[in-house]
Amino acid sequence: MTGLRYVYAVCHPLGAPLQAELTGVAGDPPRLLTHHGLIAVVSHVPERDFAEQPLRAHLEDLDWLTETARAHQGVIDALTVVTTPLPLRLGTVFRDDSGVRVMMEAREDDFRHTLDRLEGRVEWGVKVYVESEPEETGEPAEKAASGRDYLRQRRRYVRAHEDLWQQAEEFASRLHAVLSSHAEDSRLHAPQNATLSGISGQNVLNAAYLVSRHESEEFVELVDRTKDDVPGLRVELTGPWAAYSFAGEETGEGDTT
Known part of the structure; x- marks a missing residue:
């Protein structure tokens, strides 16, 4: 099949095959391109959609971007089951296999160093939210009998809101310190x-x-034990993911010229 080369990730040789019938971006099954003992996981994608100009336009199309990101992530998730991938940025495209190999040659030392650092490790995401409040509009819940009562209720609301945000920030700082230590x-x-x-x-x-x-x-x-520590806050855990945040990707630009 002709077309450009879409690159998902670089990794060491796989310890097990990828799942059967896995499809990637543009519906094409991912393939393994070997170079100096490293593997680039690639798909063939049509030039009409993934050359520089059409790709730039597509990245402004939310529906197209969502579908492409879902396919990209599906391949990364499948790789994470069988190896420790070094994911590349969404939309990393090269003209042909030779372009991919030139990229791997130029970045081989960095790829090997990062893969060694990430080996056997995964990324977990943790988010803390301040839940929506009953007086989210900023209006007191009780009807004020006078202007003075209204101002008093407003001051109570503002103080309660400020206290909640202070608690949230302190909780988030403590949680981050604890999780970072683990x-x-x-x-x-x-x-x-x-x-x-x-x-x-x-x-x-x-x-x-x-x-x-x-x-x-x-x-x-450890995350689960913290979820009910402060009323009004919500803790969300996601993962395990490939280590996107630690991959050290500076750019997703490929060579489609």
């Missing part, structure tokens, strides 16, 4: 925008933790 590495990401994510509550912690597979059960139990 992980091999950690990353703090910017809080998620509630409007864009569509998730209820205000995000006060958005962190990733690199954890050994053998210690993941203990890490999950």
Whole structure:
């Protein structure tokens, strides 16, 4: 099949085959491209969609982007079952196999170093949210009898809101310190925008933790024990994922010229 080469990840040779009938981006099954003992996991994708200009336009199309990201993640998830992949950024595309090999040659030392560091490890994500409040509009719940009563109720509301946010920030800091001490590495990401994510509550912690597979059960139990520590807060755990936050990917630019 002709077409450009879409690269999902680089990894060591697989210890077991990928699941049968796995399809990737643009519906094409992933293939393994070997170079100096490393594996690039690639699919063939059509130039009409993945050359530089159409790809740039497609990345502004939310439906197309969602479908492509889901297919990309499906391959990464399948790889995570059988090996420790070094995931590349969504939309990493090269002209042909030779372009992929040139990239692997140029970055071989970095790939080997990072793969050795990530071997046997997975990423867990932990988010803390301040739950929506009854007076989310900022209006007191009780009807004020006078202007003075209204101002008094407003002051109580503001103080309660400030206290909750202070508790949330202190809890998030403590939780991050505890989880970081039980992980091999950690990353703090910017809080998620509630409007864009569509998730209820205000995000006060958005962190990733690199954890050994053998210690993941203990890490999950540690997070579970904190979930009810502070009323009004919600703790969410996701994973295990391939270690995107620790892959050290500077760019997803390929060579499609």
